[in-house]
Amino acid sequence: MNPTTDTNTGSTATNMAGSTVTDTAGRHASGPTGTAALTTPAGRLLALARAELTLLGRAKGTLFAALFVPLVVPFTMKSAVKNMDLDGTGLSIGSVLLPSAVAFSLLFAVYSALVSVYAARREELVLKRLRTGEVRDVEILAGAALPSVAIGLVQSLVLMGMCAALLDVGAPGAAHYVVLGLVLGLVMFPLLAAVTSIVSRSVESAQVMVMPLLFASMLGSGVVLPLEVMPDKLASVCELLPLSPVIALIRGGWTGELGAGEGLRAVLIAVAWIALGVFAVKRWFRWEPRR
Amino acid sequence: MTDQVIDVTDLRRSYTGGFEAVRGTSFTVGRGELFALLGTNGAGKTSTLEVLEGLARPTGGTVRVLGHDPYRERAAVRPRIGVMLQEGGFPSELTVDETARMWAGCTSGARPVADVLRSVGLGGRGGVRVKQLSGGEKRRLDLAMALLGDPEVLFLDEPTTGLDAEGRRETWDLVRALRDQGTTVLLTTHYLEEAEQLADRLAILHEGRIAATGDVAGVVASQPSRISFELPDGYFPGDLPPLAKIGVTGHDVQGRTVRLRTTELQRAATALLTWAQHTGVELRGLDVRAASLEEAFLQIAKEATRNDPRAEPARAGSRPVTNEKESVR
Numbered sequence: 001m002n003p004t005t006d007t008n009t010g011s012t013a014t015n016m017a018g019s020t021v022t023d024t025a026g027r028h029a030s031g032p033t034g035t036a037a038l039t040t041p042a043g044r045l046l047a048l049a050r051a052e053l054t055l056l057g058r059a060k061g062t063l064f065a066a067l068f069v070p071l072v073v074p075f076t077m078k079s080a081v082k083n084m085d086l087d088g089t090g091l092s093i094g095s096v097l098l099p100s101a102v103a104f105s106l107l108f109a110v111y112s113a114l115v116s117v118y119a120a121r122r123e124e125l126v127l128k129r130l131r132t133g134e135v136r137d138v139e140i141l142a143g144a145a146l147p148s149v150a151i152g153l154v155q156s157l158v159l160m161g162m163c164a165a166l167l168d169v170g171a172p173g174a175a176h177y178v179v180l181g182l183v184l185g186l187v188m189f190p191l192l193a194a195v196t197s198i199v200s201r202s203v204e205s206a207q208v209m210v211m212p213l214l215f216a217s218m219l220g221s222g223v224v225l226p227l228e229v230m231p232d233k234l235a236s237v238c239e240l241l242p243l244s245p246v247i248a249l250i251r252g253g254w255t256g257e258l259g260a261g262e263g264l265r266a267v268l269i270a271v272a273w274i275a276l277g278v279f280a281v282k283r284w285f286r287w288e289p290r291r
Numbered sequence: 292m293t294d295q296v297i298d299v300t301d302l303r304r305s306y307t308g309g310f311e312a313v314r315g316t317s318f319t320v321g322r323g324e325l326f327a328l329l330g331t332n333g334a335g336k337t338s339t340l341e342v343l344e345g346l347a348r349p350t351g352g353t354v355r356v357l358g359h360d361p362y363r364e365r366a367a368v369r370p371r372i373g374v375m376l377q378e379g380g381f382p383s384e385l386t387v388d389e390t391a392r393m394w395a396g397c398t399s400g401a402r403p404v405a406d407v408l409r410s411v412g413l414g415g416r417g418g419v420r421v422k423q424l425s426g427g428e429k430r431r432l433d434l435a436m437a438l439l440g441d442p443e444v445l446f447l448d449e450p451t452t453g454l455d456a457e458g459r460r461e462t463w464d465l466v467r468a469l470r471d472q473g474t475t476v477l478l479t480t481h482y483l484e485e486a487e488q489l490a491d492r493l494a495i496l497h498e499g500r501i502a503a504t505g506d507v508a509g510v511v512a513s514q515p516s517r518i519s520f521e522l523p524d525g526y527f528p529g530d531l532p533p534l535a536k537i538g539v540t541g542h543d544v545q546g547r548t549v550r551l552r553t554t555e556l557q558r559a560a561t562a563l564l565t566w567a568q569h570t571g572v573e574l575r576g577l578d579v580r581a582a583s584l585e586e587a588f589l590q591i592a593k594e595a596t597r598n599d600p601r602a603e604p605a606r607a608g609s610r611p612v613t614n615e616k617e618s619v620r
Contacts, residue, residue, distance in 0.1 A: 038370060038399040047396020051385060058384045121382070129380025132344055134369045135397045 044135050048143025052117070056147050062116055066109040066148070070155055074101035074163075077224065089228040091255065094167030096226055099181075099250040101159035103223045103243055106185045110145075110152040112210045114193035117144050119206040122197065128288040141281070145190035152189075156182055173256015177263055181249025184270040188242060191277030198284050217243040222251070245270040295319045296357055296444055296475045297326070297343060303351035304338050312338035314499035315352070320477055320492075325470045327486040328479040330496035331592055336479035337377055339496070340448050343477065344374050356444065370399040373442030375433045377449050377479075383422035387413060387432060390421060391439070398440040411435040412461060426453040434462065438469070445469065447478040451485060463488055483585050495591055502591045507584055514587040515540055515552035518560060520574035522547050530570075537562035548576070556581055 056063055074097050081096050121127050121144060130140050160178075163169055172178045192213065200206035218224055221243035227235045238244055245266035252258025258266075297320035304313040313335045320326040328336045341347045342354055345361035345368060354360065359367045381390045391408060395401035408414055411431040416424070424432065430453055437445060450466070451459040466489055470476055480486055486493050487507055494504040503510045522528070528544050538555035553559040560579050567574050580586065 039397060044397045047393050050396070051382070051389060051393035054389055055382055055384050124382060125376070125378055125380035126382055127380075128346070129376055130397070131346060132369075132374035132376065133394070133397050134366075134399060136366075 039134055041136070041139060044139050045143045045146065048130075048135065048139065049146035052144050053147040056113075056117075059116075062113050066113045066151055067155075069108040070101065070105035070159065073104050074159065080224075084226075084229065086226075086229070089226065091226060091228060091251075092167075092169065094163055094169030095251055095255050097167060098160060098163035098169055098254060099247045100223045101163060102156045102182065102185070102250055103217065103221065103247055105152050105155040105159060106189050106243065106246065107214055107217055107223075109155055110148050110186065111189040111193050111196075112207075112214065113148050114145055114190055115196045115200060115206045115210050116203050117148070118194055118197035119200040120203045122286060123202055123289055125288060131287055137285075137287075141190070141194055141285075145193070149186050149190060152186055153182070169254060172254045174253045174258060177249045177253025177258055179253075180263075180267060181246045181253060181270075184249070184267070184274070185243070185246035188246070188270060188274050188277065191274060191281060192242060194285060195277055195280045198280070198286055201290065213242070216241055220244070222247045226251070240269060242270075242273040245273075294322050295355075296322050296324075297477060298355040299339075299343070299352070300354075301352035302339065302342060302349050302354060304335075304342055304347065305350045311350075312499055313342070313349075316494075316496070316499070316501050317352075318494050318501065318504060320475060322475055323470065323473045324491045325466070325476040325478070325489055327490035327493040328477070328496055329481070329483070329486045329493050329588065330479070331481060334496040335499040336496055337448055338499075340446055340477070340479055344372070344446050345369070370440065371442060372444045372446065373437035373440060374446045375437040375448060375450055377452070379421075379429050379433055381421045381429075381432065381436075384420060386418050386420050387424070388417035390432065391417075391435065394436045394439055400441060401439050402441060404439075407435045407439050408432075410438070411465065412458075427455060427458045430454055431458070431462070434465070442474065444475045444477070447476065449479055449481070451480070451482065459485075483588055487584050495588060497591050503587060510587055511582045511584055514582040514590060515554055516556035516559075516582045517580045517586070518551040518553065518556075518563060518578070519580075520549060520563075520577045522549060523572060523575070526572060532562055532566045 056066075077100065078093065078097060081093050084096070086092065086096070118127075118141075127140060131137065135143070164171065196209050196213065197206060200209045220238040221227075221241045222238070223243070227238055227244065227248070230238065239248070248258070248266045249263065249270075252262065252266075297318075299319070300317050302313050302316045303311065305311045316335070316339060318326070328339060330336050338347075342349050343356055343361055345356075345365045348362050354362075356368050357371055361368045361372075385393070387408065388404065391404040395404050405414070405417070408417060411434050413428060413431055413435060416428065421429065421432070430450065434447070434450060437447070445466075447466070451462050454462060463485070466476060466478070470489075470491075476489075478485075478489070490507065492504070492506050493510065494501045495510065496502065503513055505513070522530075524547075528542070528549055531549075534542060534551065537553075538558040539551045539553045541552040543550050551559060551563075556579070563574075566572075
């Protein structure tokens, strides 16, 4: 305890951290919490999202998959859908493809991309480091998700517009279901991504761990094959998959043929998945790598 | 307002699987004090620090930082503390400036990013990606982020590991300057010199317990000084003056080499040398060593290795604690 003994080091240090002296003095004088502006949740989220967007711009592979798969794949499916027997389902090529396009956006631009993001940030100890600061846990996860969610939203809107214009689907019959479906999807898939990242030890393993949900969704949620053309028993099980209610709301909202009961059922299933996701993340999310 | 900025009482921390990393430590750190947790790897330094930083819940005992529970009352504590982890934690693809901007956006009352980067000597490195920084530069970036919000309390986990001698000295200067402005600092280190240079008070951690604590002089004083020499042929330890009477508290003999421990170095040395002169004996390899922090530290580490094969402590040494291995399941 000898602040005066070593004058040489003392003065060097003060020069080195010159600005600290005045700042600290001012702040400590004004009390523990001081007059310094406290950060707000919105401000913190924005700071994180901005950094994450920069990172996304530098991860060319992820960016490519996120931007182009959802824009290209749905239209390669067009010929397959043409050969489908849609009689009696009330569906057209357009109303099959439009929700599929949104689904690809949710699965690739949001879900798959975010599993890698969470795994990468955990691996680099970014999550742990952030947790030492003022950011709350939910903000860390949300901030990382924000750019991908924004891409998913814009992409979905663009795809809806393209489908509506090019495939003669016209305007949605019950727009509120479409909005509801999209919003639920954009909340659910970041959560499911966080859950999937729990079992992903690295970015590489993340790319494998996304497979089960990707395949289950594409096969069972009406992305490739509408549930309407499935056998009833199978369809009633597939309805419970996470992506199914999102597709049902968007498709039914567009055709305008979704009854209030069906709509409510879809919303409840989606909310249940969201609740399950929240529970799993709270309970099992890992903020640092296993050692 | 209490003057104890950090208050740790009987802290315990076990990991899943039963390993108990912290086994009942207690210490306090006053406002403006610089306290060092010194210990070998695995002594429990980081495990202790993580609880104080609010990253982990203690398994037992209580911890207060600025009067709050750092885990449950994070929101109250975090804006007032700065943390530097043992290992980075910044996205490797961001530049230094981008990293700092992100942290500034998450830090109440953040100082201008450029100032802080300059203060740690990263002034010209703003445009460089984190992955291209040297190990030392990464540590300094980490330190800069900990300082960004002008914290009242600073937690530094091995702040100079990986730095070269110059970088280490610069970091010390910076930490000293902060302390002189009234910042409370808790740092962990396994460099003795670092603790000796910086700490007002320190605790030597060993196997999750505090083996010695106090200011540097106090810790050193708790350790005996040493005298060692070789007796020539024909002389035996029994020929020496009565050891207890000259202030020697312990000794061991190995071949011709005799090692004495004493808390009264001058008295013991004088008696020994007087005896040697009177009897005309030449004490070869004579080594008289005052107690130092290094000695204290090595002594504690040595007792560790001796006791290590999971044995009960063989000697009633300087370890004030019992060794019951509770909850090692």
